[in-house]
Amino acid sequence: MKRILIIHTGGTISMKEDKETGEVNTSSRHPLEEISTVLQGRVEIEDDILFYLPSPHIRPDHMLKLGRYVHEKMAKRNYDGVVITHGTDTLEETAYFLDLFLQTRKPVVVTGAMRSSNEIGADGLYNLLSAIKVASCDEAQDKGVLVVMNDEIHTAKNVTKTSTSNVATFQSPQYGPIGITTKSDVFFHHKMTRHDSYPIQNIGKRVSLIKAYAGMDGDLIDAVRESRVDGLIIEALGQGNLPPETMEALERTIKEGIPVVLVSRCYQGIVQDTYGYPGGGRQLRNMGIIFANGLTGPKARIKLMVALEMTANMTELEHMFS
């Protein structure tokens, strides 16, 4: 029998709806604590509540605490897999942090719910069962952290929340899911590429995230620089371009040794130094801006926070993102 550790951190999957006011909030009793009864005789479950937080309250230090907790528990007992329940708003950031931080070949699966436990069509218990199925599956080993929701298996690196309310909210716009779950089975249809892990001890660097827009000037970039950040992520336009009015502020930022990482505000595609006009990708690359491919702004921010715990050297940082 497979032995699975479940770690609850909060989110809608752990919440109940007040039938009179319609308000959704945490409840005194974890609504999914009967899961081990449901699975009796099929999977051995150990259930821990680490946090009871809505995911907008989750910070990088919670993510590190969770990562350490997984390592500690796995060092004490030989679990076959780990399932983490989490609020969906920042689930992709926690999943990606764990993907960078954890050093294990065992399946680690993050799941959540869009509907609270007592709503009609509640998806929490179903998603939790699917996540347990994936975590118990030998084929899920060595794939980094996975996100299982709504019968789909996604990588932590690619998945993102795309709808505020639809149960099919989690999508991987670049490559699609890597597998599916059915009532009885788990099927993987993609193989994984190389996967790095970063054994950091702290996560305390200040990294800001700015989204570019038509007519943007350098004021926001200067304001961020003056607030003494350790790094800056910019969700640039299209293939990785910015309005020319931002260039001087960016030059000042780079000159102060603050690493600037560029991603695209587009839903799909990668950033490249294609365009040679003022503010185009070629000028940005020549200024020393780091191009990060395949990451959303919030995930590039998590990665820069992790990377800065390991090095401040621009070449090494660039290498980590390439």
Ligand SMILES: NC(=O)C[C@H](N)C(=O)O
């Ligand atoms: N569906 C959810 O879990 C959303 C909730 N606001 C959270 O992230 O905690």
